Amino acid sequence: MVIFGYLLMCMIFGxxxxxxxxxxxxGAPPFFSAGIRFLLAGLILFLWMVWKGRARVSLLFRKEMMLTGMGLTFGTFSTLYWAEQYVASGIAAVLSATGPIMILLLQTSILRQKTSASAMLGCFIGFAGVLLLLLPSVSVEVSLLWVLGCIMILIGEVCYSSGALYSKHVMPRFQDTSPIALNAVQMMYGGAMLLILSLFTERVHIESLLTLNAIVSLLYLIVIGSMMGHSIFYWLVAKTNPVFPSTWLYISPLIALGLGVLLYNEVVSWIAGIGVVTIIIGIVLVNIDALRQVIGKPESAWGSMQSKQ
Structure with missing residues (x-):
């Protein structure tokens, strides 16, 4: 079930x-559309969980949910949405692939958790793959806004990594609450923060939100991207650890780059193909111990991992 959920999440996020x-x-304003996406997705999920008796309204008043939403949703997607005005979707996916690396670095340097040599090696190999994927775009088109967009995405990944680690840390306080409900509330907080940011930085024109592309994009991101994808991610964090589900950021660039070529006429060179292979090698090394356990003892392995967190 864990592996199936992981693969489904990769496909969705890709x-x-x-x-x-x-x-x-x-023409959809980035902060406003992101805020609407997460606020509506979180609200729908939360109301459904309350109706099913798997969440309490008091969850809305927990500071842990606000802090998680600030990292996982607001910090991550305010930067990503703004940056995608100037950075191609495939490159945005590639830069976001630094998330697992940042999580391991934060675990090692700040939380003082031990990291295996294979995981650290996988981080460096994965990062090398990211550089290979970036290289064609850097050589073809570089502007100040493009560079700033790339930097903003990386800042967003620091927020993402911090949020993922913090959410894993506070989850034991909510053992009687479904991870889906926890995800819903943090999305509501993050979405509300994004709308406040939009209020002070954007001019929203309703007609730009009523075009077919804008409507389809928003509905897809609300239902598939947030309600399904982010709920699966939060569930995987609860069942395993922050690093494993975050490695979707290594797999998804391949999907995003392929879709960008097929549907959006984005250009990918042969160097990018080498980068993809390098990233896959990196992700295998990062999770080599966990993969061995899953292949050998699928059920007991993840329980063992959970007990070590």
């Missing part, structure tokens, strides 16, 4: 970079 790009290119 398409969201392009969906965000389609909405932004259709």
């Amino acid at each position: 398409t969201t970079f392009l969906a965000i790009k389609v909405g932004i290119d259709a």
Whole structure:
């Protein structure tokens, strides 16, 4: 079930970079559209969980949910949505692939958790793959806004990594609450923060939100990207550890780059292909111990991993 959920999440998240790009290119204000996406997705999920008796309204008033939403949703997607005005969706996916590396670095340097040599080696190999994927775009087109967009995405990944680690840390306090409900509330907080940011930085024109591309993009991101994808991610964090589900950021660039070529006429060189292979090698090394356990003892392995967190 864990592996199936992981693969499904990779497929979903691999398409969201392009969906965000389609909405932004259709004229949807980035912060406003991101805020609407997460607030509505979180609200629908939360009301459903309350109706099912798996969440309490008091969850809305927990500071842990606000802090998680600030990292996982607001910090990550305010930067990503803004950057995709100037950065191609495939490159945005590639830069986001630094998330697992940042999580391991934060675990090692700040939380003082031990990291295996294979995981660290996988981080460096994965990062080398990211550089290979970036190289063609850097050589073809570089502007100040492009560079700033890339930097903003990397800042967003620091927020993402911090949020993932913090959410894993606070989850034991909510053992009687479904991870889906926890995800819903943090998305509501993050979405509300994005809308506040939009209020002070953007001029929203309703007609730009009513185009076919903008509507389809928003609906896809709400239902598939947020309600399904982010709920699966939060569930995987609860069942395993912050690093394993975050490695979707290594797999998804391949999906995003392929979709960008097929549907959005984005250009990918042979160097990018080498980068993809390098990243896959990196992700295998990062999770080599966990993969051995899953292949050998699928059920007991993840329980063992959970007990070590």
